[in-house]
Amino acid sequence: MKLLFYYLIFPGFVFSSFIGLIISWLDRKISARIQWREGPPWFQGFADIGKLLYKEVIIPKEASSLGFVLGPLFALASVCLGVTILLTGYFKLSEGFIGDIIVVWYLFTIPSIAIIYIGSLSGNPLSSVGVSREIKLLLSYELPMVILIVMITSKVRGFSIKSIMDWQIINGPNLFNWYGIIGFIVSVICIQAKLGRVPFDLPEAETELGSGILLELSGSLLALYELSKAIMLFGLPMFLVILFWGRGILGGILLYLLIVFLLILIKNTNPRLRIDQVMRYFWGWLTGASILAGILAYLGV
Amino acid sequence: MNILKKSFKKSIWVFHLSTAACNNCDIEVLELLTPRYDVERFGIKLVGSPRHADALLVCGSVNAHAKPRLIEVYRQTPKPCLVIAFGSCGCSSGIFRGSYSVVGPVDKVLKEVDPEVKIVYVPGCPPKPEAMIEGIIMGLGAI
């Protein structure tokens, strides 16, 4: 009963989708202000989801309808589960378990896999170009990010959210060390790619692929996917807050807002990259930087 | 159900389709996204796929080449959806009326496939951005 409450109401579905939709509004509003526009009203995210739920669902003739419906459902369910594990750890609602930080990271990967599945089901050529790009994008940002997670977990000698936070209470936040600063910058760029936002929005590519990988999703299926994206927009910065800050509510909120602001700023100041540039960037520069951070962490700087 | 219907009015995603326009209307559409008119205030957004669209913005006198495409895109759009016949060409084929290749304005083509189709007419050559915003708002009353 308590677990169900956690999953559905408080840190889980209702709470995090509310915050996520507010953050996605903030994203659009700040982007609009940067471009000297007025921007949408605060309930825009809710209106979008409500409208999509109201619309007809079209499933392409070539696609299997079961898979098409299950994909977005799996995405939403796994993102909710990830956020629940993350936040029950953060708010000390549960003890957590060994390896939960890894589990959370891979639960956040499931939306990408679900959307790859849907894109390849839909039988649309533009979607399949999007699919191939999404797979490459997934491969590129996983590498530096997993190196960073391994770095943090071996630094604190514990594979759980609880041990990461306890270590940071005693030794101060990771962010105040050199390895933490490098790791923070790298991981902000990684989650920008994971959210599929502008310099890395190749799978969707509104202007050239006509929203590529999402092209055939319509109505409430699109609503589920958008919702899980909004929850990710809340969950992934929280993930970084746990990795680099730990407990401390005020500092955590400030760091959270800083991360969101950085994400918006990156989105508004960069043009889209090509997929080969993205792979070179992640596997070259960012992997190098995260290995450097790992060495610094080992030396204790 | 009512609140979902209401949210429809606050979030219109538009797919822009050009069916043999002289291209001037297409350029005018972009004006709406600029800081001066900024239609995102009303939740209006351009999307890249007809599957996500709530409104089809059709510019141009439909010619024989574009007719099957128009019908196809209209069928691909999830209902309920609004069609905006944009410009004099969209409303009545405009100066191209009577040409050998023009098979009729937007409403004539779409009424053949779906007699229930909801069309908003925004006349002008090209129409002013204010006229287009007004057109969408009037169309929302119809839904």
Ligand code: SF4
């Ligand atoms: S209405 Fe005028 S501006 Fe628009 S496409 Fe027709 S001729 Fe061009």
